[in-house]
Amino acid sequence: MKIYENTGSKDTRSGFGDGLTELGQKNENVVALCADLTGSLKMNAFANNHPERFFQVGIAEANMMGMAAGMTIGGKIPFTGTFANFSTGRVYDQIRQSIAYSDKNVKICASHSGLTLGEDGATHQILEDIGLMKMLPGMTVINTCDYNQTKAATLAIADHHGPVYLRFGRPKVANFTPENGEFKIGKAVLLQEGTDVTIIATGHLVWEALEATKALNEKGISAEVINIHTIKPLDEEAIIKSAKKTGCVVTAEEHNFLGGLGESVARTLSLNHPTPQEFVATNDTFGESGTPAQLLEKYGLNAENIALKAEAVIKRK
Template sequence: MKIYENKGLKETRAGFGDALTFLGRKNTKVVALCADLTSSLFMDQFSKEFPERFFQIGIAEANMINIAAGLSIGNYIPFAGTFANFATSRVYDQIRQSIAYSYKNVKICASHSGLTLGEDGATHQSLEDIGLMKMLPGMTVINTCDYNQTYAATLAIANYLGPVYLRFGRPSVPNFTNESQIFQIGKALLLTEGKDVTIVSTGHLVWESLEAAKILHEKKRISCEVINVHTIKPLDEKTILNSVDKTKCIVTAEEHNYWGGLGESIARILTTKRYSIPQSIVAVNDTFGESGKPIELLKKYKIDRDSIIDHVKILLKKKSNQEKK
């Protein structure tokens, strides 16, 4: 199987910040807004280079969203940045009414998502945001896996006409995707080919899935097909269905609540396309998080590589039993 090299630990949020500054130098229509978290989202350099195009709104996220919507009417491309929890649930009404309903060209850029936010605890760990945002008509939802992919995604959404929710994280994580990649919105990436089981993952759990696949191959000779779904909506149904046509079973892995996330979207596809195959969802099981170190939280809430391995083993037993009937 193909082995991916960890090229070093880097924050996905740094990929956003670096790409935003690059965009600012290339396109005078790119503007940025932040809700008192400039350093946390690596927006400092943009604010220094382009002070006339940077708006520090303060702890007033609803105002930030409405101002971004107004700027888009003036043909600007607003990037509005804050923590994922504040970027969604705190301002959902403003996003729905001022951005989604009128299809404004606003990029909502959400950092510190999921359990890996870590020590800030349950009040800041957004585990519902993908579900909230994917239900809004016309909203594109992107969840990137490393620095390079976040950088590429930030560039791509600047050229995309329409509202986008871009989700990334706080911690330093393995940087393993291609530095010169061209990000295609709505196109899943086949990372490793396999014949026994499909593992579809998003965000920080893509690396965990690759590590799980490597362990399963080395210790159990289980052949895993790993797919990186960076775009939750629109979802690349063709790539997913082509894979399960071969493997006849699928595990999904996400740093999000079980309800409303990637796993449910794929379950809908399988059902509507009349696929009767075993599926298992690796996700937070309908609970809030807690304060702790990211690696410890992934393990406790059973969304780390070991949990993915356990789900694969159980799923393959179900697949074997189904084939015997």
């Protein structure tokens, strides 16, 4: 079994901020917009280094999305920054019409996604954003797992033409993917090879999936772990290949099971290789206040529950 080392916990939002800082230096077409959350999104360095390319729009997300669409006209690559809830649900129609339907090269960068912003509660958490964004034709949807991968994704999406939703979060989480690693949009990463069950995880739950494999291994269960950082377009080939090998699947995400990664995987498998599947996701509910760890435990989004679901799905083979 491959051992992954946490090289020092960091927040994924800082991966975005540091990636944006680097982009600011190497790509003069990159512009950034923020709706009064510059510090929370870690966009300060970009704002300080390039004040002429940084647009503080105030608490006006709808205007921000429209402005971002307009900034592509003339060749700029706009990156918008606010919380995931205000990046999607609040401005869905603006994204739909002015960005997605209009084929605009806008990068919607969303922090504080899922439950793990914690104490602010359900108004500031969002568990529906992956579904909202993946339903938009032409939208690329990315949910990164750690600091290094978020930084790499931030750099990669600048070179990809088309609208992108990049989802990351607030808490400090294990940083375990390679520093300055390559990020290929739409390409799954096989983290752990196994034979009994496939765990397909995205975002913060990728590390939890790796932790779950340790517990499973002690019970003599060999789990394969796939990191799906790109939910759309989905790497269907990697999913089908692994399902054929192990014969059962657990999906894990910090999102509602409705509209999330799990449903995309289920569709892929039902069309190509019907396979028993269990879902680690929230169960059609809003979040609530609490510490990130408490919330992940209460809603079953942790290594312990991933391992339980793995054992359950193996029995369904």
